[in-house]
Amino acid sequence: MDNILTKRILTKLGGYLSSPTDMTRPEKRCLKDMVTGILKSRSVFVNQIAASLREPLRLKDVAKRLSAQYLKEDYADKVLEGHLETVAPGVSKDDFIVMDGTDISKKHAKYMEGLEFVKNGDTGEIGLGYNVLNINAVNAHKEISPLLSRAYSFEMGALSSNKEIKEAVRKVKGHIGDKGCWVFDRGADNGILKDFFIGECPRAIVRLKKTTKVDHDGEKVDVRELAKKMDLSISQKVIRIKKDRPVTEVYDIGGVPIEYRIGRTVHHLWLVVTRNRRHGGLCYLLVKSDLSNAIEVAKWAFKGYGLRWKIEEYHYAKHIVMQSGTRSHYGNHVFPWATLQYHFA
Structure with a gap:
């Protein structure tokens, strides 16, 4: 990085860390040095991070100070908690809170803690890696604010992907409250998660499978059959x-009111369907909204x-950082830095 960019990042990072948190001064200093070092060295290896800081100490001593x-055990949790406390006030009711799962393949790593077989979403191949959850706020200007990034094994x-997802959503909601509309992909189209999202989130958009x-009108019908009407x-x-x-790309969209039952409670929701005019592909969205007009709901859900x-761009950039760590010495501590990097870059 050049000196001007370095100073800009350090200024932003200093303001970010000035917010009151439960972190001690040494912990904050470590966070600042680690983020700066990752950006300078483009590496997650502590020796390379420490070398990029150019401190007048032995490299071994700088690395030891950081690793201490x-x-x-609770450092990653403190980083996440402090991050959410800082960014949550910037989330508005009109933002969309996008949650998406991905994977990180570690094909050259053999000794990192918790490695397991995951399916590479890009190639379809099975290999060693981690499952990852990302939650980001996207505003009307399409600007991304990372909220949570968590790898699990x-x-x-x-215990289960459903449990990890629910815990992540509760963690973020504990800070942003009822602000924003939550957006979920087809992975959320199962009874456990749909009940959770519709019950917990004041506004939500869940993509459905065509056979859901x-x-x-008092009947149960496949969304693909209802879309024909x-x-x-x-x-x-x-x-x-x-x-x-x-x-x-041009899309034709529309919406109809439907009902969704959780126990004895009936939720009045919407089914929004979009059709790509070029190739005819359909997308089915289960929508919980405080809007009451079908046209408004359809346009809002489509947007x-x-x-x-936008999250695909985030995934791509993040993979560059996350795939660079290969030694077990770092474990899951790689991931908080990745989230923070894109907050300041």
Whole structure:
């Protein structure tokens, strides 16, 4: 990094760490040095991070000072807690809170704690790595504010993906309250998670599988069958960048009211369907909204779910950092730094 960029990042980082947290001064200093060192060295190896700091001490002593803090059992939790306390006030009711799961493949790592077999979402191959949850706030200007990033491993005590997801959502909601609308992909289309999201979130958008049944006019019907009867007369244009070139896609969308039952409680929701005019692909969205007009709901849900694509950019950038660590000495402590890097970059 050049000197100007370094000073800009250090200024932002200093302001960020000035917020009151439960972290001690040595812990804050370690956090600042680790983030700065990762950005300078582009590495998660402590020796390389320590060398990039250029302190007038022996490299061994600098690395020892850093590891004495970040290897504390509760350090990653303190970093996350302090981060949420700092960024939560900047989340507004109109933001979309996008949660997405991904994976991080560690094909060259053999000795990191908790490695297990995961499916690479890009190649479809099975290899060693971790499952990862990302939760980000996206505002009206499509700016991303990372809220939570967590790797989990069944080898290290994770009981189920559903449990990890629910705990992550509760952690973030504990700080942002009822602000924002939560957006979930098809991985959330199961009874446990849908009940949780619809019951816990004041506003939510969940992508459904085409065979999912919903209650409409007193009958249970597949969403793909209900979509055939819907009026998809609302037109929406989207410009996406594909292979570094802008491509315009046109979608036809529409929405109908449906009911969703959790125990004896009936929730009045919406089914929003979008159809790509070029290739005819359909997308089915279960929507919980405080809007009451079908056109408004359809446009709002289309916009909210479309912002999920911003997270793919976040995943790509984050993989560059997360794939660089290969030694077991760091364990899961790699991941808090990755979240913070993109907050300051």
